[in-house]
Amino acid sequence: MLPRKIDQILSRVDRLWPMPTSVNRTLRAMEDPMITAGYVAELIALDQALAASVLQMANSAAMGFTVNCTSINEAVMRLGFKRLKNLIMSIVAEGPLSRNLSGYRIGAGDLWNHAISTAVTAQWLAQAVGYGDPDEAYLAGLLHDIGKLLLDQYIVLDYSKMIDLMQRYNLRLWQVEEQLLGIDHAAVGGLMAEKWNYPVVLIDAIRCHHAPSLARTRPELPAIVNVANALSAQVGVTNKELFVNEIHPESYNILRLSEDTLEQLRKRVGEYLSASRSQSRI
Ligand SMILES: [Fe+2]
Ligand SMILES: [Fe+2]
Known part of the structure; x- marks a missing residue:
């Protein structure tokens, strides 16, 4: 395939896999080693759908949690940044991959x-x-x-x-x-x-x-x-x-x-x- 054709294919990525700004901002913030859980929780709280999914996951029995948590801050602490990042990527990926x-x-x-x-x-x-x-x-x-x-x-x-x-x-x-x-x-x-x-x-x-x-x-x-x-x-x-x-x-x-x-x-x-x-x- 010609390199130009590959470029053409790649130019369609953004349309195929839209990354909401709030998600992008949250993922990028978590790359910063100095960032606090409180700040990440604030970013997540700005996106209602994302906040709901994070809370749901932090309370899911499948993740091994039995005591309910009700705040995003607590959910972020409970999940940890790595799991949270995976969760956010899964949320973003589900639409296109489905x-x-x-x-x-x-x-x-x-x-x-x-x-x-x-x-x-x-x-x-x-x-x-x-x-x-x-x-x-x-x-x-x-x-x-x-x-x-x-x-x-x-x-x-x-x-x-x-x-x-x-x-x-x-x-x-x-x-x-x-x-x-x-x-x-x-x-x-x-x-x-x-x-x-x-x-x-x-x-x-x-x-x-x-x-x-x-x-x-x-x-x-x-x-x-x-x-x-x-x-x-x-x-x-x-x-x-x-x-x-x-x-x-x-x-x-x-x-x-x-x-x-x-x-x-x-x-x-x-x-x-x-x-x-x-x-x-x-
Ligand atoms: Fe495969
Ligand atoms: Fe494969």
């Missing part, structure tokens, strides 16, 4: 479900292999496939050709995207994250989630996302042919991942997914 992707033939909500299950799995895996920042792993898992949102409109005409190539030559989705469009969804996602000035480690995790050894920084996070993606695709998605469900061989070495750990994780992911499926049926 869309129906007609090019990829991914139904409404499917990519979001895949993102959430990959995020949760990445967090568990990070804890299991002793990665220092499980919250960062959650965020990387949540955002790993954002590139599909931008590539979707370029896939429309080529979908049947894509499936045909995948089946005939036993290629993965990202390999076919690269052949047909000159760039794959992981690289596009990495460029999006670069445009938003994300930390390099997160950019790399998105860009290299199908090829973790290519990371410019440490390859652990891309490897964690690679494994989490494969596990959540093995047990979680409906349109299976479009989700890569193989673990890259390098990921085993990078994470020193044992079959035991993997098996336990696979079981946990399976239980999590069947619980969320039965919850959504209620």
Whole structure:
């Protein structure tokens, strides 16, 4: 693909993924090591919808809290900046990632479900292999496939050709995207994250989630996302042919991942997914 075309694709990011000013301001404030919880709470309180979600999360049993808190200030203290950042990113990401992707033939909500299950799995895996920042792993898992949102409109005409190539030559989705469009969804996602000035480690995790050894920084996070993606695709998605469900061989070495750990994780992911499926049926 010509560089001009990639620029054209990227120029659509802002329309595709609008970041409300209040959210942007809050996220940026949390980067400042001198910032206080009180100030962050004030910023959140300016956005009613955001404030409501933060309060709801701080009182959620799923997060392990049993005593109710009623003020944003208390909620911020309770969650801590890292969890809060993940929560805000999830709120921002849910709309765009829940869309129906007609090019990829991914139904409404499917990519979001895949993102959430990959995020949760990445967090568990990070804890299991002793990665220092499980919250960062959650965020990387949540955002790993954002590139599909931008590539979707370029896939429309080529979908049947894509499936045909995948089946005939036993290629993965990202390999076919690269052949047909000159760039794959992981690289596009990495460029999006670069445009938003994300930390390099997160950019790399998105860009290299199908090829973790290519990371410019440490390859652990891309490897964690690679494994989490494969596990959540093995047990979680409906349109299976479009989700890569193989673990890259390098990921085993990078994470020193044992079959035991993997098996336990696979079981946990399976239980999590069947619980969320039965919850959504209620
Ligand atoms: Fe992917
Ligand atoms: Fe994925």
